[in-house]
Amino acid sequence: MQYKPFGETGVRIAGIGQGTTGMGTKHLFPNEYIQKRIHALKLGIDLGMTFVDTASLYGNGFSEEVVGIALKGVRHKCFLATKFYPHEKMNSQDIRQALEGSLERLQTDWIDLYQIHWPNHRVKYQSVFEVLDKYRMGGAIRFFGICNFTPQETSALSKCIPDISIASNEIELNLQARLMGNEFLHSHDFKGALLAYSPLNQGRIVGTEAQARLIRTLGEKYRVTPSQVVLAWLLSLERVFPIVKAATQRHIKNNAEAMHLVLSPEDIQQISNSWGDEIFEAKPERIKLRGTPQRKPYLTEEEAIENSP
Numbered sequence: 658m659q660y661k662p663f664g665e666t667g668v669r670i671a672g673i674g675q676g677t678t679g680m681g682t683k684h685l686f687p688n689e690y691i692q693k694r695i696h697a698l699k700l701g702i703d704l705g706m707t708f709v710d711t712a713s714l715y716g717n718g719f720s721e722e723v724v725g726i727a728l729k730g731v732r733h734k735c736f737l738a739t740k741f742y743p744h745e746k747m748n749s750q751d752i753r754q755a756l757e758g759s760l761e762r763l764q765t766d767w768i769d770l771y772q773i774h775w776p777n778h779r780v781k782y783q784s785v786f787e788v789l790d791k792y793r794m795g796g797a798i799r800f801f802g803i804c805n806f807t808p809q810e811t812s813a814l815s816k817c818i819p820d821i822s823i824a825s826n827e828i829e830l831n832l833q834a835r836l837m838g839n840e841f842l843h844s845h846d847f848k849g850a851l852l853a854y855s856p857l858n859q860g861r862i863v864g865t866e867a868q869a870r871l872i873r874t875l876g877e878k879y880r881v882t883p884s885q886v887v888l889a890w891l892l893s894l895e896r897v898f899p900i901v902k903a904a905t906q907r908h909i910k911n912n913a914e915a916m917h918l919v920l921s922p923e924d925i926q927q928i929s930n931s932w933g934d935e936i937f938e939a940k941p942e943r944i945k946l947r948g949t950p951q952r953k954p955y956l957t958e959e960e961a962i963e964n965s966p
């Protein structure tokens with residue numbers, strides 16, 4: 658299923674999107690590695706994965722710059738998604754700057770999908786979208802999206818901006834993380850596209866031993882790799898678009914091929930049946946957050962907001 662209707666927007670886009678995390682900030686990785694990522698993205702586009710997802714937060718804008726280079730000459734055939742993270746102190750000038758910064762780094766005149774990266778209940782979304790909607794009308798934004806919004810946060814947002822249409826929500830969705838995706842898949846309120854990030858569980862692919870056995874068996878049956886089985890299964894779910902990050906050409910080719918893999922309804926059902934969540938209560942004092950000397954974890958929402966740009 659190479660192309661799929663993008664929620665209720667009326668457009669069809671590539672079923673698998675290319676993720677663009679892990680490029681670091683400028684000067685962090687050698688140029689050779691960045692060139693490799695540019696080649697990988699270009700190859701993915703050549704092979705039909707024309708949906709590309711980035712964010713202004715990735716590498717402080719560096720990921721957008723790299724995407725801008727990779728899309729040179731092929732921008733017109735791509736569906737380009739990026740994100741920004743509004744905070745409550747942002748005024749209309751800041752919002753304009755954020756959008757114009759992304760357009761400049763991406764070397765484009767328009768963004769197909771402009772997404773709010775994380776929910777923040779302190780933000781006055783009405784004012785944010787008032788500014789952004791002018792850009793949509795001017796052609797710099799085609800569709801609006803959100804990321805990491807729960808069903809409750811999504812309906813609160815829709816009430817606050819009743820005239821704005823939200824085309825998609827990007828959430829973690831893979832063989833291990835299903836709770837939120839499942840709620841959205843059965844939701845009567847939100848009918849937008851679901852962009853499944855970390856579809857391969859960040860390279861781990863499966864969650865449990867039983868899933869590993871099932872996915873391996875299906876891989877042998879269809880003569881494909883386990884990751885292709887998982888991507889094809891996600892693709893088979895209505896409104897779901899896996900967004901997978903691959904830096905290696907072998908993985909890119911593998912992922913692009915998965916767009917053409919059709920699993921039988923029985924096999925899709927078997928995988929869906931194995932999609933279980935284990936819910937347990939974790940006492941907050943038993944949760945340990947690991948950080949690095951350069952990057953300390955935030956322990957409260959206030960700390961995170963205090964440190965936002």
Ligand SMILES: NC(=O)c1ccc[n+]([C@@H]2O[C@H](COP(=O)([O-])OP(=O)(O)OC[C@H]3O[C@@H](n4cnc5c(N)ncnc54)[C@H](OP(=O)(O)O)[C@@H]3O)[C@@H](O)[C@H]2O)c1
Nearest residue numbers: 676677678854855856857858859860901902903904905908
């Ligand atoms: N909206 C949000 O808040 C949010 C949050 C997280 C992620 N995202 C988006 O989602 C994208 C993907 O998520 P992710 O990077 O966390 O996880 P992921 O795509 O599930 O996993 C990436 C890992 O899987 C490996 N891989 C890729 N294709 C493979 C294949 N065919 N076979 C085996 N391994 C394969 C990659 O290896 P190589 O790189 O070595 O090829 C990489 O180590 C991100 O890049 C980003 O665009 C969005």
